[in-house]
Amino acid sequence: MAETPSLFEQVCTAHGWDTPAKFIRAFEETAALLAEPTTVTARQVRRWWRDVPPPRPRARAWRVIHAMLGVNPVELGFPNPPPGVTVERAPLLAQEGISVDRRAFLADSIGVVAATGLPEPVAHLSPTGRQGAIGTTHLLELREGLRFLYRLDDSYGGGDVRPLAVRHLHRIRRIINTSTYPDALGRQLQLLAGETAEHCAWLYYDTEEQDQARRYWGEALTTATMLRDASLAILVLASLSLQASHEGRPRDGYDLARAARDQAARFGSPALQSLLASREARALSLMGDHTGARRRLAEAMRLLDRSDRGRPAPEWAAFHGTAELDFAQGLLHVENGHHDRAVPFLRAALEHQDRTYGRNRALYRLTLARSLIQGGDADEGAGHARDCLGHLDEIESGRVMQRLSEVAGLLDRVDTADARDTAQQLRAYAHARGAA
Structure with missing residues (x-):
């Protein structure tokens, strides 16, 4: 037997x-x-x-x-803990005669398929132990849920993904507050909550709900401070810098990017330093310091060229690369009023951008259309704008729709039939999306 x-x-x-x-x-x-x-x-x-x-x-x-x-x-069934281990003893599983069978998975998913209709697998949480005991299997599944939300946002924008991220954050908080786990795992759960709050903030930023974005970034920064986690703090400061520049507060944007750079210095990651230098360059450009902006952007390019020599960038910075810097260079010329010089860089940004970043590609194409129109080539600009319409059916992003409205407004001022017709198409499209 x-x-x-x-x-x-x-x-x-x-x-x-x-x-x-x-x-x-x-x-x-x-x-x-x-x-x-x-x-x-x-x-x-x-x-x-x-x-x-x-x-x-x-x-x-x-x-x-x-x-x-x-x-x-x-x-x-193990003996008492060894020296150096302090744990509370709680009667979670060891009961006389108990048999631990494989339990059915809980139907506790992030609901992505139901909410979006996308052909992606539903991420189930593994069953907990008695009294809600949580292990690293659950942490890894929750972290994979956050990665899945990142991928959805990259492809489709923040609008439809945002409520899913908020629900995912609620789930993590519920687990933190109602489950049993060791201290080491508790820290990782708290860190995951902070990272998810940061992503919620980013999604609100992308949908142009800036007050809500600030609220979630504040929660994430509080978590980073509580855990003394420099990586999360750098991520939040870099994101707040982007928001400040976007809202017309470039001095704040510059100071926030500098604060992030100071914390990132000890990480030894050229790619991360490149990203932060590009945020500084954006803020300096909006402040009118075009010489300083060019210097910081040139430094960002040099750092990116050296990214294979130091530590890799954190996972959240994977999007930063040649396309981002091409786009930043194009925006620098836009701020200088040199739209003809901006166009080659914006073309390069669109060409270099990975197709998995659907929202960014739409934003890049419309920004290129805007600069073409402002540089005097309304016909090509209108063509790019029309080409974007089919792609926009896949995107839910307030920033992208704002750029679409800017392009429509510029075409309204161009005295050609093609420009007027395109402007009318863009307005009709934006109206239909707003009504939806």
Whole structure:
């Protein structure tokens, strides 16, 4: 007769770690997530599963196991914690005679398919332990949900994605406030809440609801301060700089970008420094300091060329590249009133922009159309604007629609039949989208 698996082995099997190799892979991922320098061997895993009582893990391994399962290892049959580990004992799973079966997944998804009709898989949360115990599996699934929202925003803009992000943030907060987890995992959940609040702010910014954007950026900055997390603080400061410049507060935009750059200096990431230098350049240009703006933008380009020599940029800065700097250079010429000089850079930005960034491509094309019209080539500008209309059916972005209205207004002042007809098409389209 086969030996009955231990409670710890049953719990591991319920999470899908039914072989030592699978357990070791999950253990190493969790250790990396928690920055715990520890490893485990297949022999150790087998002894933890089969010995009675199992040998007590060292302090670092104990913390990793606790985070993986969201359960105090004492409740799974291990001896008392080793020195250096302080955990509360709570009767989560270890009850006399309990059997931990594989539970059905909860229908607790971010609802993306239902809300958008897109052919993407619904992200389910794995089942929690008794009394709402949370492990790293849940954290990784929640983080993947945020990445999915990033991808949707890149492709389709913030309008339809924003309510999904707000719901995702509510879910994370609910888990933080109603579930059981170790301190190390709690910090990661709080950080994820801050990152999700920042993304909510960005989505409100993209839909031109700036007061709401400020509110969520304020929440994210509070989280960064509480956790002393420089990466999140840099992200928020960089975003607030962009908003300040967008709202006509370039001095604030410059100071915020400088504050972000000061914090980012120790990270040693040329790509991140390039992004922040481009934010400074944008603010300086709007302040009328075109010489300073050119210098900072040139520095941003030099830093991007050196991005393979230092640390990589954080994941949130993946969008920054050649297309972004081409666009920034084009805007610099626009602020100088040199629309003819802006056009080649705006063309290059559109050409270099990855097609996965659908919202940015629409914004770039309409900005190119605007500069062509202002530079005296209304026919080509009108053509780009018309070409954009079909693509805009996929986009829900207040910034893009604002740029569309600017182009329509410029075409209204051009005394040709083609310009007037295009302006009428753009206004009709914008009206229909507003009525929807």
